[in-house]
Amino acid sequence: MADGSELPFRDAVDAALAQFLAQRRAELAALGPELDGFLDAAGEFVRGGKRLRPRFCRAGWLAAGGDPDDPGLPVAAAAWEWLQASALVHDDLMDASDTRRGRPSVHRAAEAAHRDAGLTGSASEHGASYAILLGDLMLSWADEQLRASGLDTVWRALPFLDRCRAEVVAGQYLDVVAQTRELVTPEQAMQVVRYKTAKYTVERPLHVGAALAGGDEALTEALTAVALPLGAAFQLRDDVLGVFGDPVRTGKPAGDDLREGKRTLLVARTHELADDAGRTLLHRLLGSQDGIDTLRDLIVSCGALSSVEEDIVRLQGEAEAAVDRLPRAGREALHRLVDDAVHRSR
Numbered sequence: 285m286a287d288g289s290e291l292p293f294r295d296a297v298d299a300a301l302a303q304f305l306a307q308r309r310a311e312l313a314a315l316g317p318e319l320d321g322f323l324d325a326a327g328e329f330v331r332g333g334k335r336l337r338p339r340f341c342r343a344g345w346l347a348a349g350g351d352p353d354d355p356g357l358p359v360a361a362a363a364w365e366w367l368q369a370s371a372l373v374h375d376d377l378m379d380a381s382d383t384r385r386g387r388p389s390v391h392r393a394a395e396a397a398h399r400d401a402g403l404t405g406s407a408s409e410h411g412a413s414y415a416i417l418l419g420d421l422m423l424s425w426a427d428e429q430l431r432a433s434g435l436d437t438v439w440r441a442l443p444f445l446d447r448c449r450a451e452v453v454a455g456q457y458l459d460v461v462a463q464t465r466e467l468v469t470p471e472q473a474m475q476v477v478r479y480k481t482a483k484y485t486v487e488r489p490l491h492v493g494a495a496l497a498g499g500d501e502a503l504t505e506a507l508t509a510v511a512l513p514l515g516a517a518f519q520l521r522d523d524v525l526g527v528f529g530d531p532v533r534t535g536k537p538a539g540d541d542l543r544e545g546k547r548t549l550l551v552a553r554t555h556e557l558a559d560d561a562g563r564t565l566l567h568r569l570l571g572s573q574d575g576i577d578t579l580r581d582l583i584v585s586c587g588a589l590s591s592v593e594e595d596i597v598r599l600q601g602e603a604e605a606a607v608d609r610l611p612r613a614g615r616e617a618l619h620r621l622v623d624d625a626v627h628r629s630r
């Protein structure tokens with residue numbers, strides 16, 4: 285596996301996920317065929333994608349001097365795909381999202397299958413139960429996948445994964461609380477960003493990779509200096525795409541975040557920068573099925589979009605400066621990842 289290309293690494297992560305799922309399927313086979321579709325849904329959810337979090341794990345490993353060809357690394361890094369899948373399945377359920385990646389979300393697909401088969405009971409309750417259980421299963425698999433790597437340094441990495449799981453739940457709860465408020469401040473919106481996304485997308489994968497390769501506390505702190513601004517920039521780009529993205533690319537309906545009433549930094553800035561008439565419009569239309577185009581126009585005209593774009597540029601610059609202070613081994617991979625995380629259309 286050449287260090288100059290990440291494609292072989294991504295292929296190895298794919299293979300690690302497939303092998304892990306096959307082993308879990310064999311272990312659960314005695315429970316009967318009812319689980320087949322359930323396990324198929326888990327495998328489908330982690331199929332494809334940019335493997336961004338495993339790649340950050342790899343970058344942390346390289347920064348700590350790890351061997352880029354160690355076969356245990358992609359097996360360990362694949363753990364992040366299960367953790368992300370768990371978070372997304374639960375997130376879609378909490379947001380009542382109909383789609384994910386251009387297909388029905390897990391709870392909607394299970395709901396439709398229940399209804400189509402004419403089964404007894406509530407189809408919507410079945411879909412919700414299905415999503416909760418599938419998300420829980422995949423979250424437990426993140427730990428198992430990491431330990432399946434066989435690396436003798438797994439014990440060093442487990443505390444970072446443990447903290448990450450708690451941080452994801454805490455961040456999700458902060459997001460739930462934000463939706464109960466008429467508005468949130470930019471500072472509150474960024475706190476949700478930090479804990480719901482930045483830490484599990486960038487910081488903790490970097491930490492786990494570095495720990496697996498024997499990195500010390502100084503390196504962990506240096507990686508945090510990269511991760512926090514980069515993770516924030518990643519989520520702010522996600523927020524912009526949630527309002528202005530192409531549904532063909534994002535796999536979500538246009539303006540879905542506005543329809544769901546998400547209290548993002550984009551919304552907080554709109555409230556901050558708009559005039560009284562604009563604020564009244566924002567409060568009336570946010571979270572409704574109507575007025576998406578009107579809200580988009582408001583976000584642009586009041587300067588909120590350009591303000592958030594300026595934040596993204598600033599945060600990217602902070603991350604790149606922090607990358608330049610890292611050991612040479614990790615710089616190339618991380619500079620490439622900074623660009624991929626910020627300049628994307630989905």
